[in-house]
Amino acid sequence: MESFYDNVSKESLIYLGVALAVLIFLYWSTSVILKRLGKNPKYLLPSGSFRKLATPLVLLFLSILIRLRSLREVLHLEEAGFWFRKASTLLFIFAMTWVMIALLKIVKQIVIRNYDVGVEDNLKARKVYTQFTILERIFIFIIILLAVGFSLMSFPEIRQLGLSIFASAGVAGIIIGFSAQKFIGTILAGIQIAIAQPIKLDDVVIVEGEWGRIEEITLTYVVVAIWDKRRLIVPTPYFIDKPFQNWTKTSADILGTVFLYVDYNVPFDKLREELTRVLNETDLWDGKVNVLQVTDSKPNHVEIRALMSAKDSPTAWDLRVHVREKLIVYLQENYPESIARTRIRIDQDSTHENKK
Structure with a gap:
């Protein structure tokens, strides 16, 4: 023990002890604050927030610790000071990158938890979720890119090489720019x-x-x-x-159409009454739009369009096929003569003359 104290000054031991105490206190206080915020309804953090930050925070504090000169004196590694500083720098960059990404994910969870994508009118929720999802990936890409750049630039040899490359970019930079244009x-x-x-x-x-x-x-x-x-x-x-x-740019609800091609003697008012009855009897209809119009006429048939509304596009599809089937069955059972058909008119006088 005496030889140990002879090689290590008391100031270094005190400095190292204080540094360890400060780091332990910072880690403990951070954990307490995050856990209490997680239990407070006003500042409710997502579950597992501290667990996501625990490991990068430990690495961050460790990178600060191994950079201390007093630690190297205690471990008798003064000659390896360069490698200790280099390792602590890389570890610090890695830990900070991890902390920033973890914080970014926690912030995203805090924001999007107030918006439920599963509700019927989820336009605002989908808008917020889309923005944060894409922006999160952009920020993560930028953070990782900067971290790799800072790590490489921490080596003097690579820094000089990078400056030389930037200085002599010239035509090569233009070629790379055109290649990366897409x-x-x-x-x-x-x-x-x-x-x-x-x-x-x-x-x-x-x-x-x-x-x-x-x-x-x-x-x-x-x-x-x-x-x-x-x-x-x-x-x-x-x-x-x-x-x-x-189809859902401004709202989730949507209009659906059903086209029928029927004979000229179809009773339009009866068909409108049947459409109303069919819509009232199904939960697929949202009760907003109910219209039946004659939209076109051809030599052999009339085009009828039934217009209806639904809360979203899948429901509108189911509503359209349901209404189409019910209207066709209604015509088959009540007005079969109204089904579109091809008529042929035979002139008896002209036929008799042709036989002669």
Whole structure:
């Protein structure tokens, strides 16, 4: 023990003890604050918030600890001071990156938990969820990119190499810029979707003739879940450069149409009464729109359009097929002569003359 105290000064031991005490106190106080905030309804944090931050905080405090000169004196590693500082720098960058990403995810959970995507009128919830999902991925990408850059620049050799490369970029930089033009355009399209929101998560769209819902939005591509359980992968610039249909851009409710082609002697008023009865007897109708109009007339039939409303597009589809079936059955059972048919008129006099 005497040889140990001879090699290590009392000031170093005191300094190291104080540093350990401060780090332990900071970690303990952080855990207490986060746990109490998690129990307070006013500042309710998502469950597992401290668990997400515990490991990166330990690494952060450890990176500060191993940088202390007194620790190296206690461990008799003064000669390895350069490697201790380098290791502590890299560990600090890694821990800070981890803490920032964890905080970003906690903030996202705090914000989106106030919006339920599962409700019927979920337009605002889908808007907020889409923005935070895309922006979260953008920030994570930027944070990791900066962390890698800071880590590499902490080495003097790599820093000099980087400065030399930047100084002599010239034509190479222009070539790389043109090569990365499409990739950068894709990233910018993802950011534009997050801000302008031509599409949102769970939007009903028609893309390339396919009907489906927006299932996932990333910086580079969008996943559309088609009605028959297929997945259509579309690059994000598609929704900026090309026209497409968005059935739920401003609201989830939607109008549905049913077209019937019937004979000229169909009773329109009776058909309107039947449409009203069918709509009143189903829960698929939201009670807002109920219209039957004659929209066109052809030599052999009349076009009738039944217009109805539903709370969302899947319900509107079910309502349309239900109303179409019931109206056809009604015509079959009550007015079979009103079903569209082809008429042929035979002139008897002209037929008799032709026989002669």
